[in-house]
Amino acid sequence: MAKLTPISGFPEWLPEQKLVEDAVISQVKSVYASHGFVPIETPAAELIETLSSKGVVDREIYSIRRFHAEEDAEAALALHFDLTVPFARYAAQHLNALSFPFKRYQLQKVWRGERPQKGRFREFYQFDIDTIAREDLPLCCDAEIVTVLLKAFRVMQLGPFQMLVNNRKLLHGCYSSLGLGETQRKAAITAVDKIHKIGRDGVLKELESAAAVSHDVATRIVDLTVVQASAADFAGVFQATGVKDALFDKGIEELAEVLRLVPTDLQQYIQVDLSLARGLDYYTGLIFEAQMRDHPEFGTVCSGGRYDDLASQFTSQKLPGVGGSIGLTRLLELAFSKGLLSAKIRSTAQVMVTVFSETQRQRCNEFAEELRGSGVATEVFFKASKLGKQIESAEARGVRYVAFVSEENEAIEIKDLETKQQHKFAQASETVAWLSALKIS
Amino acid sequence: MAKLTPISGFPEWLPEQKLVEDAVISQVKSVYASHGFVPIETPAAELIETLSSKGVVDREIYSIRRFHAEEDAEAALALHFDLTVPFARYAAQHLNALSFPFKRYQLQKVWRGERPQKGRFREFYQFDIDTIAREDLPLCCDAEIVTVLLKAFRVMQLGPFQMLVNNRKLLHGCYSSLGLGETQRKAAITAVDKIHKIGRDGVLKELESAAAVSHDVATRIVDLTVVQASAADFAGVFQATGVKDALFDKGIEELAEVLRLVPTDLQQYIQVDLSLARGLDYYTGLIFEAQMRDHPEFGTVCSGGRYDDLASQFTSQKLPGVGGSIGLTRLLELAFSKGLLSAKIRSTAQVMVTVFSETQRQRCNEFAEELRGSGVATEVFFKASKLGKQIESAEARGVRYVAFVSEENEAIEIKDLETKQQHKFAQASETVAWLSALKIS
Numbered sequence: 001m002a003k004l005t006p007i008s009g010f011p012e013w014l015p016e017q018k019l020v021e022d023a024v025i026s027q028v029k030s031v032y033a034s035h036g037f038v039p040i041e042t043p044a045a046e047l048i049e050t051l052s053s054k055g056v057v058d059r060e061i062y063s064i065r066r067f068h069a070e071e072d073a074e075a076a077l078a079l080h081f082d083l084t085v086p087f088a089r090y091a092a093q094h095l096n097a098l099s100f101p102f103k104r105y106q107l108q109k110v111w112r113g114e115r116p117q118k119g120r121f122r123e124f125y126q127f128d129i130d131t132i133a134r135e136d137l138p139l140c141c142d143a144e145i146v147t148v149l150l151k152a153f154r155v156m157q158l159g160p161f162q163m164l165v166n167n168r169k170l171l172h173g174c175y176s177s178l179g180l181g182e183t184q185r186k187a188a189i190t191a192v193d194k195i196h197k198i199g200r201d202g203v204l205k206e207l208e209s210a211a212a213v214s215h216d217v218a219t220r221i222v223d224l225t226v227v228q229a230s231a232a233d234f235a236g237v238f239q240a241t242g243v244k245d246a247l248f249d250k251g252i253e254e255l256a257e258v259l260r261l262v263p264t265d266l267q268q269y270i271q272v273d274l275s276l277a278r279g280l281d282y283y284t285g286l287i288f289e290a291q292m293r294d295h296p297e298f299g300t301v302c303s304g305g306r307y308d309d310l311a312s313q314f315t316s317q318k319l320p321g322v323g324g325s326i327g328l329t330r331l332l333e334l335a336f337s338k339g340l341l342s343a344k345i346r347s348t349a350q351v352m353v354t355v356f357s358e359t360q361r362q363r364c365n366e367f368a369e370e371l372r373g374s375g376v377a378t379e380v381f382f383k384a385s386k387l388g389k390q391i392e393s394a395e396a397r398g399v400r401y402v403a404f405v406s407e408e409n410e411a412i413e414i415k416d417l418e419t420k421q422q423h424k425f426a427q428a429s430e431t432v433a434w435l436s437a438l439k440i441s
Numbered sequence: 442m443a444k445l446t447p448i449s450g451f452p453e454w455l456p457e458q459k460l461v462e463d464a465v466i467s468q469v470k471s472v473y474a475s476h477g478f479v480p481i482e483t484p485a486a487e488l489i490e491t492l493s494s495k496g497v498v499d500r501e502i503y504s505i506r507r508f509h510a511e512e513d514a515e516a517a518l519a520l521h522f523d524l525t526v527p528f529a530r531y532a533a534q535h536l537n538a539l540s541f542p543f544k545r546y547q548l549q550k551v552w553r554g555e556r557p558q559k560g561r562f563r564e565f566y567q568f569d570i571d572t573i574a575r576e577d578l579p580l581c582c583d584a585e586i587v588t589v590l591l592k593a594f595r596v597m598q599l600g601p602f603q604m605l606v607n608n609r610k611l612l613h614g615c616y617s618s619l620g621l622g623e624t625q626r627k628a629a630i631t632a633v634d635k636i637h638k639i640g641r642d643g644v645l646k647e648l649e650s651a652a653a654v655s656h657d658v659a660t661r662i663v664d665l666t667v668v669q670a671s672a673a674d675f676a677g678v679f680q681a682t683g684v685k686d687a688l689f690d691k692g693i694e695e696l697a698e699v700l701r702l703v704p705t706d707l708q709q710y711i712q713v714d715l716s717l718a719r720g721l722d723y724y725t726g727l728i729f730e731a732q733m734r735d736h737p738e739f740g741t742v743c744s745g746g747r748y749d750d751l752a753s754q755f756t757s758q759k760l761p762g763v764g765g766s767i768g769l770t771r772l773l774e775l776a777f778s779k780g781l782l783s784a785k786i787r788s789t790a791q792v793m794v795t796v797f798s799e800t801q802r803q804r805c806n807e808f809a810e811e812l813r814g815s816g817v818a819t820e821v822f823f824k825a826s827k828l829g830k831q832i833e834s835a836e837a838r839g840v841r842y843v844a845f846v847s848e849e850n851e852a853i854e855i856k857d858l859e860t861k862q863q864h865k866f867a868q869a870s871e872t873v874a875w876l877s878a879l880k881i882s
Contacts, residue, residue, distance in 0.1 A: 005516070007516065018482055033818055034818045036790030044564060047446065066502075067502050079505065097455055113507035397477075
């Protein structure tokens with residue numbers, strides 16, 4: 001008999017967990033679509049050449065190969081490790097078929113050839129959203145990305161969350177005012193990005209070595225990382241740091257404009273944080289990270305920012321953009337393991353129709369069809385087993401209402417397995433009206 | 442600059458096609474869920490051992506390998522080539538966590554390492570649905586699978602379709618009455634399955650060689666393949682063939698019971714067809730195939746049947762089941778290439794709010810939020826460009842309504858780009874009420 005070993009790093013949910021995942025996906029999609037973002041999907045595989053075109057050779061990727069392929073006879077393929085590179089390739093390839101600004105969302109699995117390790121996923125869903133333009137992209141697009149991502153977190157109802165935001169120009173201006181050249185500033189950003197991992201002393205050390213700055217300058221840079229403020233107060237707080245630099249001021253101005261355009265009721269979820277640096281070279285303006293407030297140990301569950309050029313490796317057309325990515329599988333793993341989900345969905349069916357005898361099945365089927373026609377998902381029990389067994393099965397499957405169809409007349413009885421109450425109806429139509437009015441879902 | 446070569450066999454849709462795919466997926470899911478089927482999803486990769494455990498070694502599979510993996514240090518993995526083997530593994534692995542009868546649907550991509558060839562997909566979506574039980578599974582479950590699949594085709598609105606059905610017992614009984622032993626009967630089924638590919642003479646030849654029957658018996662078998670009848674008439678028509686065999690009669694009885702339990706309004710889509718054999722060894726009772734009536738050249742777009750044991754290679758627990766699979770990507774390729782889709786969705790947004798000047802943007806955003814709150818997906822144009830350009834953009838993006846927010850008072854004007862009519866409202870709230878009442882989607 002074949003082995004039943006789970007494959008390390010490839011998560012697999014039970015049906016009740018998959019139902020939750022689907023519900024979350026559908027909520028987030030609705031938010032994205034309500035702002036006019038459209039879906040795209042790219043193949044799981046890309047040319048290895050495409051995946052490594054940004055020089056990302058240190059990522060562990062999974063190559064794929066036809067079992068019966070002749071050696072070297074075909075293009076070398078690998079599974080994508082994120083959705084950004086495929087999106088860049090897609091945008092360049094379909095440039096003339098797309099309408100700009102191009103606002104897209106993309107939910108797909110990605111694969112990382114990580115060493116097998118507890119808690120590390122090798123297959124997981126990412127939920128990306130980006131707006132790209134030809135030539136220039138106004139800051140209102142940054143604000144819209146922040147807005148839809150905050151709305152997505154609010155609609156998922158997984159507990160308190162916050163989004164840390166910053167601006168790369170602000171960081172560059174800050175470091176520039178301390179005398180750092182471009183290469184030093186990049187090294188400083190890489191170092192500061194690690195502050196919550198390696199701590200103040202670790203960053204100090206790295207600044208002195210990798211960014212080649214004096215102990216005093218390194219100390220000043222690290223001191224600035226504690227500066228935090230709300231969306232409303234940040235400009236004043238940041239100006240009070242005493243940094244005098246045109247790029248720093250430009251960063252503040254950009255960030256202020258972005259935050260001004262985020263709806264008032266979402267501002268509470270935003271914290272402007274000078275310690276936020278983001279590792280990737282890529283970003284040129286706004287940067288952000290979201291985390292669950294009650295689970296800081298879980299780290300970042302969403303991140304992104306603005307970039308000047310999406311697809312320079314594929315096209316000479318300049319495509320500036322802004323976007324972010326939700327780590328859906330990690331977020332759900334957290335939600336399942338910490339029990340963050342208030343509502344439990346265990347079944348798609350809301351009603352189970354019991355069957356007293358096989359001669360009655362057709363009548364039960366017709367009643368179930370009436371319910372489905374009114375939007376009430378309904379199962380008919382598959383055997384005319386003892387009634388107790390049928391009710392037990394409904395309970396086990398998480399179906400809330402059980403229906404008993406009379407064998408003598410038109411009457412139907414409904415039992416609510418949650419409240420234990422019974423409701424009698426003289427006609428099927430009355431039952432359907434009553435159940436569909438409950439808006440159970 | 443990196444190459445932009447599409448990878449042969451890995452289809453990629455434009456956003457407006459992906460919107461159609463998503464709409465179709467959501468319609469089919471609703472049908473499945475309305476009958477209480479629950480979703481599952483399995484990893485893209487399985488142990489190669491798992492995939493080959495049914496002796497399916499002739500299928501071309503894609504193996505996957507970590508770029509930096511030490512040779513032979515890890516379990517050998519491959520991408521799944523269908524959803525049946527992963528489902529069998531899943532059911533066996535989570536046996537005690539599942540509630541039986543287990544009714545599941547599963548929509549995922551599968552990968553086939555086919556030789557690159559025009560029209561052959563190497564990555565495509567399959568949409569599977571199955572009911573499995575521990576021990577016995579009544580025929581009402583077969584009827585439910587036929588019912589939901591027919592409903593799925595009806596809801597997709599891709600034009601006329603029909604489902605051919607047959608029963609393996611009926612075939613075995615028929616061939617048995619002609620003196621064929623079990624091995625011969627299996628060979629006969631394999632031969633008859635090819636009738637629409639290799640024709641009458643080809644099947645005759647194969648019956649004589651592979652099934653080792655006389656020319657007369659082969660002729661009789663081929664003659665029987667023309668027997669077809671509607672769901673209502675088939676029992677009489679089949680009995681009139683003169684076949685005398687208990688298993689044949691049992692097959693008719695089973696099929697009659699299954700068809701009796703399919704709702705009357707769906708019976709018109711069913712054709713009982715003695716030529717339907719299905720290639721796989723696997724099936725033991727009901728078998729079916731669906732095709733688009735106006736596109737017979739496109740072949741089977743959905744198929745399935747009843748099997749006695751799903752997961753014998755993984756567990757000693759007997760799991761009989763019945764199910765089918767829709768070839769979603771092929772179906773959509775057909776729909777796109779033949780223009781079968783009546784409704785065109787080109788955008789998620791229903792309204793685009795134009796912006797006269799940047800000072801007005803916040804007001805436009807607030808109006809858009811009101812619309813979204815009432816279920817109307819809305820974009821705000823990203824620049825205060827010339828009005829004509831903004832309207833052009835809405836047209837290009839497939840957004841039907843354009844809104845003009847007055848700079849002087851509360852008034853809002855809506856232009857319907859389809860009818861070219863303009864509608865004036867004194868207040869935002871009136872506009873929202875009017876647009877949300879249109880139930881545009």
